[in-house]
Amino acid sequence: MTDQILIFDTTLRDGEQSPGCSMNLEEKLRVAAQLEALGVDIIEAGFAIASDGDFEAVQAVAQQCQRAVVASLARAARADIERAAAALKVAKRPRIHTFIATSPLHMKVKLNKSPEQVLESIRESVSLARNLVDDVEWSAEDATRSEPEFLARAIETAIRAGARTINLPDTVGYATPETYGAMFRDMIARVSNADLAIFSTHCHNDLGLGVANTLAAVAAGARQVESTINGIGERAGNAAVEEIAMALKVRHDVLPWRTGIVSTEITRASRLISAVTGMHVQPNKAIVGANAFAHESGIHQDGMLKDSSTYEIMTPESVGQSHSSLVLGKHSGRAAFKDKLESLGYQLSDNEFQDAFQRFKALADAKKQVFDEDIVALVDDEVLRGHDRIQVTEVEVYCGSTGPQRAILTLSIDGEEVTAATKGNGPVDALFNAVKKLVPHDEATLQLYEVSAVTAGADAQAEVSVVLAENGRTVRGVGAHNDTLVASARAYVNALNKLVVKRGRSALAA
Numbered sequence: 001m002t003d004q005i006l007i008f009d010t011t012l013r014d015g016e017q018s019p020g021c022s023m024n025l026e027e028k029l030r031v032a033a034q035l036e037a038l039g040v041d042i043i044e045a046g047f048a049i050a051s052d053g054d055f056e057a058v059q060a061v062a063q064q065c066q067r068a069v070v071a072s073l074a075r076a077a078r079a080d081i082e083r084a085a086a087a088l089k090v091a092k093r094p095r096i097h098t099f100i101a102t103s104p105l106h107m108k109v110k111l112n113k114s115p116e117q118v119l120e121s122i123r124e125s126v127s128l129a130r131n132l133v134d135d136v137e138w139s140a141e142d143a144t145r146s147e148p149e150f151l152a153r154a155i156e157t158a159i160r161a162g163a164r165t166i167n168l169p170d171t172v173g174y175a176t177p178e179t180y181g182a183m184f185r186d187m188i189a190r191v192s193n194a195d196l197a198i199f200s201t202h203c204h205n206d207l208g209l210g211v212a213n214t215l216a217a218v219a220a221g222a223r224q225v226e227s228t229i230n231g232i233g234e235r236a237g238n239a240a241v242e243e244i245a246m247a248l249k250v251r252h253d254v255l256p257w258r259t260g261i262v263s264t265e266i267t268r269a270s271r272l273i274s275a276v277t278g279m280h281v282q283p284n285k286a287i288v289g290a291n292a293f294a295h296e297s298g299i300h301q302d303g304m305l306k307d308s309s310t311y312e313i314m315t316p317e318s319v320g321q322s323h324s325s326l327v328l329g330k331h332s333g334r335a336a337f338k339d340k341l342e343s344l345g346y347q348l349s350d351n352e353f354q355d356a357f358q359r360f361k362a363l364a365d366a367k368k369q370v371f372d373e374d375i376v377a378l379v380d381d382e383v384l385r386g387h388d389r390i391q392v393t394e395v396e397v398y399c400g401s402t403g404p405q406r407a408i409l410t411l412s413i414d415g416e417e418v419t420a421a422t423k424g425n426g427p428v429d430a431l432f433n434a435v436k437k438l439v440p441h442d443e444a445t446l447q448l449y450e451v452s453a454v455t456a457g458a459d460a461q462a463e464v465s466v467v468l469a470e471n472g473r474t475v476r477g478v479g480a481h482n483d484t485l486v487a488s489a490r491a492y493v494n495a496l497n498k499l500v501v502k503r504g505r506s507a508l509a510a
């Protein structure tokens with residue numbers, strides 16, 4: 001038995017059955033082009049009878065595809081099969097994929113047919129399809145809830161009628177790896193003409209087992225797998241092609257099968273599907289999630305900096321991503337912080353580094369994500385005020401709709417702490433009055449007070465600029481903090497320090 005697994009991509013058919021994921025013709029053509037670049041073997045382009053739009057899409061994809069087989073789905077009904085054949089007329093390699101349910105529940109309740117009538121439908125539909133195209137796939141819908149005895153008879157009938165691919169879907173995601181693998185082993189052994197067909201998997205993710213079930217079926221002899229990009233599909237979705245392909249690649253030691261998937265095209269395919277369907281990939285999704293190659297915790301980041309194989313079982317490049325990322329947050333340690341500072345062009349002394357790290361940890365505690373701009377603001381702020389004689393130690397502000405607003409400010413002046421409580425017309429005014437009370441500078445006037453956010457988000461750091469003028473001297477102070485008022489106090493005091501320097505080294509008062 002070959003070790004090559006055919007990849008049947010049904011993003012354009014079952015994937016499109018995800019609520020809200022309809023794609024227009026132009027989008028389907030772009031997706032089909034990317035699926036060919038990705039190296040899938042069969043593209044299920046749609047369900048030709050479903051609508052004129054679906055017919056046109058199947059036809060256009062069939063016309064465009066150069067290498068992949070193009071399939072259309074069809075019920076066990078003459079009109080469906082003839083419509084599929086018509087849409088596929090222009091295909092280089094057409095396939096009709098016809099299906100009917102084989103479980104007692106579906107046959108009785110949904111189809112209102114006896115098992116014998118279903119067998120007759122299989123005979124008729126597959127024969128008709130075979131008269132129209134050479135390549136016919138037959139699916140036993142709800143195979144995993146079908147009686148094994150009857151399922152085997154149905155498969156035998158489909159193969160005898162000319163189907164060369166037999167798909168045994170877990171339509172409602174009910175199987176487990178053990179039961180799904182056992183079903184394939186059982187059918188391949190039991191069906192007398194099984195050797196004439198390729199057996200195929202089609203797994204839904206209702207219990208989150210789609211990929212595990214697919215791999216179990218491959219181990220049991222399936223040689224085609226049906227899946228979708230990003231795992232989109234009816235209800236909880238289908239098995240994700242990128243997960244299957246990478247599992248086979250990364251764990252080839254225990255999963256000794258190959259696919260034609262060009263893994264470096266995976267990320268491009270995933271992003272295209274997200275863009276055209278508007279269905280975003282969850283960040284922690286395997287292979288293609290935004291966090292799949294992102295590391296936040298210090299111990300992992302330290303390991304990654306020493307050797308990426310400590311915490312990555314595949315490289316981001318192997319799935320088409322440019323690099324891993326070390327995301328700075330409250331779990332990060334010194335190694336990652338130092339690496340980030342170096343990449344931003346900073347060379348700090350040991351003391352400066354330790355101070356900056358303390359402040360980074362405090363910021364990370366208060367903020368969900370620390371961006372590069374935050375680090376720049378934080379370090380610049382630290383370096384700027386490192387030698388200031390007047391430092392902001394503590395800020396407390398009481399504000400609200402009923403004034404006057406009040407501030408309690410503690411400054412350290414040449415190492416000595418002093419505190420003042422003041423009122424003002426607004427919290428910033430109250431704060432600046434406190435500075436004036438602690439370090440009188442009556443001749444200085446505030447020329448500018450400006451606040452901007454360092455990054456996006458309600459928890460962004462504020463960067464404040466203050467310009468003070470005194471007797472023809474103008475100085476600008478800046479301050480950054482995730483509390484705008486603390487940033488304001490720092491900016492004002494930074495400007496004041498510069499004024500003191502301009503006055504002459506020892507003169508705190510004008």
Ligand SMILES: CC(=O)SCCNC(=O)CCNC(=O)[C@H](O)C(C)(C)COP(=O)(O)OP(=O)(O)OC[C@H]1O[C@@H](n2cnc3c(N)ncnc32)[C@H](O)[C@@H]1OP(=O)(O)O
Nearest residue numbers: 017047049050051075076077099100101110111141171234
């Ligand atoms: C497991 C799967 O994913 S199967 C694919 C599911 N995908 C889709 O259904 C998307 C496209 N579907 C459609 O556009 C429409 O359902 C159509 C055009 C196929 C059919 O539309 P309608 O004729 O209005 O029928 P409707 O959808 O209401 O009901 C389905 C009919 O198909 C019958 N049917 C279901 N499966 C099959 C089958 N494999 N073979 C034959 N008949 C079937 C049902 O018994 C029902 O027949 P009834 O009307 O005599 O009771």
Ligand SMILES: CC(C)C(=O)C(=O)O
Nearest residue numbers: 099139141142169171
């Ligand atoms: C039509 C078949 C292949 C299907 O989509 C399913 O059973 O889930």
